Amino acid sequence: MQIESKKQIIKRRKEIEKELVEMLKKTESDFGLQDIADVIFFEEDNDDMMKAVAMFDRGGDASELSDILELVSDAWNYFPHEALDGLSPAEKVLQYHNKVKK
Numbered sequence: 091m092q093i094e095s096k097k098q099i100i101k102r103r104k105e106i107e108k109e110l111v112e113m114l115k116k117t118e119s120d121f122g123l124q125d126i127a128d129v130i131f132f133e134e135d136n137d138d139m140m141k142a143v144a145m146f147d148r149g150g151d152a153s154e155l156s157d158i159l160e161l162v163s164d165a166w167n168y169f170p171h172e173a174l175d176g177l178s179p180a181e182k183v184l185q186y187h188n189k190v191k192k
Contacts, residue, residue: 093184103168103178109161113146117158121145126162130169139166 093099110123129142139162146158167179174182 093180093187096181096184099168099178099180099184102164102180106161106164106168110165113158113161117146117148117150117154119145119148126165127169130166131172133171133173139163142166 107123110126113119114121114123126142126145129138129145133139142162142165143158146162150158170176170178170181177185
């Protein structure tokens, strides 16, 4: 994860949001983008990422599952988490790098 600026993070988050909406439509999921964002924001245990993956589950093939896992992983890294004071892991990495540079 190469993070250079907050603007870059926001741009990537918007791209991921579009990809999630497309995947939700493709898999004919009953869930929406906000459902995924909520699972990520309000994470409580190690299984929560799989809750987001399950929102796309329609029993597709291995390549579809691989695409879903990659997309949810990206969302996990670029969407805000309550446990990180409303920041995403990418924002925390940027924050750390900016602090180290000083």
